[in-house]
Amino acid sequence: MPKFAANLSMMFTDSPFLDRFARAAAAGFDAVEFLFPYDYTPAEITGAARAAGVKVVLFNTVPGDWAKGERGLAALPGREEEFLEGVRKAIDYATAAGCPRIHAMAGLVPEGADRALMGRVYRDNLAKAAALAAAASLDVVIEPINTRDIPGFFLNRTEEAAAVIADVGAPNLKIQFDIYHRQIMQGDLARAIADHLPLIGHMQLADNPGRHEPGTGEINYPFLFGEIDRLGFDGFIGCEYKPKGETEAGLDWFAPYRS
Ligand SMILES: O=C(O)[C@@H](O)C(=O)CO
Numbered sequence: 001m002p003k004f005a006a007n008l009s010m011m012f013t014d015s016p017f018l019d020r021f022a023r024a025a026a027a028g029f030d031a032v033e034f035l036f037p038y039d040y041t042p043a044e045i046t047g048a049a050r051a052a053g054v055k056v057v058l059f060n061t062v063p064g065d066w067a068k069g070e071r072g073l074a075a076l077p078g079r080e081e082e083f084l085e086g087v088r089k090a091i092d093y094a095t096a097a098g099c100p101r102i103h104a105m106a107g108l109v110p111e112g113a114d115r116a117l118m119g120r121v122y123r124d125n126l127a128k129a130a131a132l133a134a135a136a137s138l139d140v141v142i143e144p145i146n147t148r149d150i151p152g153f154f155l156n157r158t159e160e161a162a163a164v165i166a167d168v169g170a171p172n173l174k175i176q177f178d179i180y181h182r183q184i185m186q187g188d189l190a191r192a193i194a195d196h197l198p199l200i201g202h203m204q205l206a207d208n209p210g211r212h213e214p215g216t217g218e219i220n221y222p223f224l225f226g227e228i229d230r231l232g233f234d235g236f237i238g239c240e241y242k243p244k245g246e247t248e249a250g251l252d253w254f255a256p257y258r259s
């Protein structure tokens with residue numbers, strides 16, 4: 001049976017962040033993920049997860065100045081030190097929380113940028129991040145993101161992520177396969193999951209259009225969950241969707257999988 005993680009940056013957002021861990025547990029989730037923990041101390045994050053009895057399975061490294069529109073640093077020339085500083089910070093939080101993986105966002109392509117240079121910086125940075133993470137027994141994941149939600153994002157397609165991983169050659173560098181982004185950019189979901197399965201470290205879901213609960217759009221999630229199970233994917237699927245109403249009221253889709 002697929003294993004699901006509640007995304008605490010998008011679900012239960014009518015509660016303060018640290019209270020969302022307990023709401024996720026009460027809704028039947030054993031695991032959670034979120035974008036960033038950095039407004040809290042590692043002890044606060046770890047304490048909230050332990051008190052709720054949920055595992056933390058993913059969060060992002062420091063993405064630059066999110067409020068100013070930055071969306072990651074991994075491919076940005078001139079920001080290498082800052083990127084690695086953010087990776088080290090994420091590793092400290094992940095180690096405290098027992099979280100097995102961190103997500104390094106590529107970043108936006110600056111106006112007139114040299115994409116080839118960005119590709120080299122991306123690979124160099126990811127090699128260093130993967131080495132730092134390996135020393136702490138963690139994986140690093142990279143996520144192709146659709147160009148509609150984040151115009152100008154550097155990494156958009158599954159095959160590009162696979163090529164970067166092949167070039168870097170670090171066994172702990174993997175794909176964060178977000179089904180919603182893949183559907184918008186490329187579709188062919190079941191085939192793409194099967195083709196890339198050995199490289200996939202984490203998955204995420206939302207329906208399309210709207211990025212709401214499974215069952216609100218065009219993606220046949222019951223079929224895909226069956227495929228993911230049949231293929232033997234043993235990682236987590238993060239529920240990274242915007243609930244249409246109250247989070248709990250939109251969890252009918254989750255009933256067959258609830259622990
Ligand atoms: O899909 C997303 O948007 C996220 O997984 C993320 O990490 C960056 O926004």
Ligand SMILES: [Mg+2]
Nearest residue numbers: 143178204240
């Ligand atoms: Mg995602």
